Amino acid sequence: MPTISEQTPSAKELDKYIAAIAQNDLRALETLYKKTHTAVYAYALSLTRNREDAQDILQDCFIKVYESAHTYSSHGKAMSWILTIARNLALSRFRKYARNVPISDEVLANVFADTETSPEDRLVIMGCLEQLSEEERTIVVLHAVAGMKHRHIASHLGMPLPTVLSKYRRALKKLKNILTGEHSNERQRSKKQSE
Amino acid sequence: MKDKEVKNKVNESFTKVSPDDFGSVKTTCGGQTIERGGVAVKTAKHNGLFWKLATAFLALALVAMAVLSMVMFIPGRAVAATVSLDVNPSIQIQVNSDERVLSVTPMNKDGEIIIGDMDLKGAQLQVAVNAVIGSMLRNGYLSDIANSVLVSVDSNKQDLYNKVVETVTSEITLRLKENDLDASVLSQWIKTNDKASQIARDYGISVGKAQLICKILEQNNTYSVDQLALLTINELNLILANYNLPATDDGITQNGSAASDKKYIGEQEAMTKALEKLGEIVGAEVTETDLTRKEIKLDYDDGLMVYEVEVVYNGREYEFEVNAIDGTVVLEDDKNVGGGTSRPVQPSDAVTEEAAKQAAFDKVGVTDESLVSGYFCERDDDDFEIEFVYDSKKYEVDVTLGGIVKSVKWRPISNTATTNSFLDEICAQKNLDKSKVSNFKVEKDDDLRGGKEVYEVEFDYLDGGRRYECECKITADGTIYDWEQEIDD
Structure with missing residues (x-):
């Protein structure tokens, strides 16, 4: 099994992908997704504690990355930039659906469905x-x-x-x-x- | 458990639940027109037909997603309990709170044979168990010589655990009854147990079987995991019968009859064989009425199912191990217990020191005797005590006069030269001040890297008033990798 350090892409690597995405390179987007989707999903899940919300945020986040890649300027902090997008999407979701109610056991357990x-x-x-x-x-x-x-x-x-x-x-x-x-x-x- | 292990576990667990669906992102992004720096860039050129098709596809995908998400929200889809059935085939069944089957997964090769092309998804648990047990009977995994099934249930609700165990146990008992067999069903609640999870991963067995092995090891740590992992549930059940397990919430409950021992020669035959051997030792015919005490139990030792026979004859206690399959008898131990005419150990009863040494080396896994140092053997009335150093460990092995290894103890021998050379190497490569290093620990890893032995190193480094916890791996030739350092507050 690869170690964490091997799984975690370097900041330089991520900068390179975002630069290519800014040139509408869908393959670079796919590579970025492969390298970072677990982190984005886990972060979204930690914020929402809801599988469906986290999945939506994951998808929307990468669409947003694609749309905003040309505005990326925080070189060396790509992961933080991507996760900020995910956090903003979660916050806007909370506002939209007023998700302040406690999450039920069933919704929590649903995290493991099909896994x-x-x-x-x-x-x-x-x-x-x-x-x-x-x-x-x-x-x-x-x-x-x-x-x-x-x-x-x-x-x-x-x-x-x-x-x-x-x-x-x-x-x-x-x-x-x-x-x-x-x-x-x-x-x-x-x-x-x-x- | 180290912090790093917890961190790795978190990473691993989230990786497993993370969906990998770039397709939906690609579909959306592939057709977007994006304003980049004031210039409209159409990301893909498509003709009208493409757009019509893409729109239709998107609409269909959205409908499918909506239906799917509705289905996922139906409470009945959530996994409420995971049931593992172990015999030797291992099958995992996930059910919802109504005991409807959500998935059935074979956990080993034998399990694949059992499931074949059966599709049990959507069936009631009782029906699925009926089908699985029926297949085990047809394939000969359950029979009059193997009647034990281990039922392990993973559920966070006690009432559901009870309900599921009841359903499964009843169905197994009934199904075996139909085949004129008395079932022996062991049931247990799966609890998180690092050791069990590790054993399950290392030996490719179910967590349920690993938990059962841990329970046996708690009772008797002279068994080895290597050997127990190879046994069937019926064999483990037979071993288990020798111990009274404590009744805890993660304890094991036995329902039905005892585990079948019909595969073996039986206690009476084993006693006869042991007494024949005793007769040879004492030079006279010995019958059961000549004994002042006798005990017999079926157990497992050194890769074999054996009857352990203990008898007291003429003031001396004899312990024999009788091979449960072929009846071969070995004198394991004998000692004077008083109350009769003592008979000293005869040379003919005992193996030679060389054989005892070989038994000790075999047990430890010595493959090259030239690497053994500090060898020492002392024989007393009851056993051989053998000491030696091998593979950076000092071993103390107790071998009975009959040549059976009774116990193995070892402790690591710290290799100062290796430790110092790694410390020098790491300080040189990482530009560290050796005097600021403390708690430097080196542990040999099981892995090899590029054919070289790997060592795991941990140490503290004090710099600028801050303490850093450093960890890395280093190969025997000084290649450092997996370097991690964290500030310890």
Whole structure:
């Protein structure tokens, strides 16, 4: 299995694709999609916690990238630029559909429909979506899936670097507990409290 | 579990759920006219017919997407539980909350034989189980010598777990009954368990079977995963019968009869064989009435199903292992327990030191004896204690007088020369100050890179008042890759 560092495209590589897309190169768009769609989808999912919304954002995001490639000027920060587009699409979706209602268990579980996931994969993703705060979730996804450095995440989210680092560590600790089964008691306790 | 492992797991899990559908993006972008820098650029030249066709296609695609998204929102489409049926064939069935089958997936080659071209999607779980078990019976995977089925259910709701287990267990029992067989059904709730998931991945078995193996290892860690992974559920069920597993929510429940042992010679025959061997050792005929104590159980050792026979005769306890298939007997151990005329161990009972050494080397996997150092063997009344260094590990192996390896202990021998050379190499290549490095750890990786051995290195680096956590891999010839460094706050 390729390691994360091998999967994550370099900033230079992404700049090259965007420059070609600005010349209407659909093959460059396809390559960019292949290299970054997981990061965009994971980020959209972390924001919306809804499979259908995340899929729509994924599609709209790359259409927007295609439309706006010629305006791209943040050289070296392509991933951040693409993810900003995804975030704006999510925000506009929230405004449009007033999605402030809590997401049901069924909608959350729908994330795994038609996917080949192991119980552990499901636990990790449900852990991210249910147990982590939105900020923690976003930071974890940006670092672990999008391959962004913590300082770039800080700049992307407009947060101080130490805050990003401490939230990342806290989130990882929670996920570690979930993966090692230590979360079940905490979860039961918090459920009882909310009841 | 390391942070990096959690990070990799997050990456892997999100990658699996991420859709890869560039087609819909391409369809939209392919026909757009985009204003770029004030100049209208039509991205593709199409004639009127193309546009008509493209519009019609888009309309159809939109309708299809709308229908699809409506279908996806119907609650009955959501996976509510995943049921794994393991015998030796392994089958995974996903069901919704009404126990309607959403998918059936063979998890190994035997599973593919069982499923064949059956299409069980949309069927009730009971019907699907009936068909799967029927196919296992027809193909001989379930019979009077193998009557065990492992049912593992992954669901986050206890009531649904109970309901599914009830449905599946009843159907299996009924189906086997129709074939004049008494089923032995093991059921368990799948819980996240790093070790089980790792075993499942490494050995290509279901998570359910891996979880069952973990439960057995918790009871007796002298078994090896390598060997247990190869066993059928019936064999694992037989081993399981020797232990009283604790009743926890992720425990294993057994329904129906015991696992079939009809494939083996049986306890009575095994006892007879053991007593024949005992007669040869003591030079007299021994019958069961001559024994002051006797115990027998079917177990697994060194890749074989064996009857472990323990008897006390004339103040001495003898342990035999009787091959459960062919009845070959090996004296594993004997010791004086008092209460009778003690008989010292006779040279004829014990294997030679050379044979004990070979048994120890075979167990550890020594392929080249010239690489063994510090060899030492001591024989006492009960066993051979063998110590040696091999492959940067110091081994202590206990071998019985009968030549059976009783235990293997090892600890790594730190190779200071290797560690120092890697530290020098990394500092030189990454331009680091060696004096700022601390907690430098080197661990050999299982991988090879370019035919070279790979080592995983971790260390802390203090610079400018900040502590960095650094990780990388380095090959035996000093190639560094997978370099990662993070500020540790």
